[in-house]
Amino acid sequence: MIGHSIRKRIGLVRRPAAIRRSFPSSLPPLPEARQAVYEYYRLDFDANGCPMRRMPDGRLVFHPILIPYLVADYLNLYRTTKDPACLDYARQVMDMALSRAEPGRDELLFYYEPEGGLTAMPHRFYSALTQSWYVKSLAQLEKICPGAYREQLARAFASLLIPIDQGGVLVRRDFGWLVEEYPHEPPLYTLNGWLTAIRWVLEALPELEQCNLDCREFLRRNLDAVEHLLPLYDAAFCWNTRYQLTGFTRLKIVTDRRAGMTCGSFGIDIPGETPLQADLSPPAQSPRWHSHLERQDGRLLQFNIVQSMISYPLANRYRAEIRCDQDCTATVFVADGDYDPALTAMPTTRWREIGRHDLRTGSNQIDGDIPFDDRNIFAYPTNFKKKIAGRFYNAYHIVHVIDLAVMYAGTGRQMFADTARKWLSYMDHWPEMQVLADPQTSKTSHVYGDDLSAVVERYLSRPVIRTL
Known part of the structure; x- marks a missing residue:
């Protein structure tokens, strides 16, 4: 249990769900695009006017990122309107954040x-x-x-x-x-x-x-x-x-006969990272961000595993101590699947064989590569799950493009400009993709709309001398 003072500071004290406050009436309205973002975050306010997130169960929780968002938005309004109320409000909510x-x-x-x-x-x-x-x-x-x-x-x-x-x-x-x-x-x-x-x-x-x-x-x-x-x-x-480069997937070991297979230990080695040991007795709702044993039945050992592309081209490796009560052959498979824009991780739809081991009665030490392929979809691509104003957007691919363009303008590193243009061009294919055919799935940016390419080019077309 956490103490009441910590619960209060992070916003876990339950408040009546009916309370719904808004910005001070003296403030000019935020642009509609930003209002939609705060609707997405379910922005609400506590009794002291501190910006909070309204959770589905009615709690108000202090979301640390909301206040710097609001500060940036109201300082933008201050610069355009010269209204001192915008600056005062930005300072007020920042003070609320600093107190937390x-x-x-x-x-x-x-x-x-x-x-x-x-x-x-x-x-x-x-x-x-x-x-x-x-x-x-x-x-x-x-x-x-x-x-x-x-x-x-x-x-x-x-x-x-x-x-x-x-x-x-x-x-x-x-x-x-x-x-x-x-x-x-x-x-x-x-x-x-x-x-x-x-x-x-x-x-x-x-x-x-x-x-x-x-x-x-x-x-x-x-x-x-x-x-x-x-x-x-x-x-x-x-x-x-x-x-991200690290993701979770599944690996299973299947014997060719019932051999009473059990697992004494299992781990994943990512070259350059700390070796990972799987939990063989996980709780019922074990998070997928930790390697653990999911299923076993004497012929099958199935693991949720965490692996990473950070070692590319060096493969991640599995290692295990397997016990059997008779000789058998074990085949190792890794899960595979396809990209689904509505998901945040790869769905397991099929299995790919990656190794075979002859096992003897008693204890066996096995290990092998988990080969990379031409997709490495366990390191899952950005999704289209951000729902704003009734449509589903891919926010993160566009953040990658914009951030690289801005970083080029600030550093002069040509690779950032080249990659920003390349990744921007990928969006030209989105209208043709069957997985994006749902009319509620937007093929544009919720921030920049159809102006995205022009915004990117404004950053990339500036003459820049490399400074960092």
């Missing part, structure tokens, strides 16, 4: 709690994506109100420098650094959150450097890692990009 940050830390941290229901992750964590939104919004406030937000801005940036093995979000590799949207073991390498974090640090660089922070090493090492890994995110087989 993790206490007793030098860094500014906003945690996601498993009890809150905002994430499927079963553990407490903070997200580089959310933290970078605070970097963005605090930098914008600091630019308008010099000195007022300098300390909090520095604290928000410092959160991106805590290594993942110390409870943070920073992953250091030989090819560079990256920050994780969802810190996990093994790392998920989620592209959307990573690119957006880099983009917002780039945008905030003048204000960060006025805080006497050396952000350039952080940026260079992350940009180097993006260049190194970017080709792995390409999913041209469905004219898309991958949401």
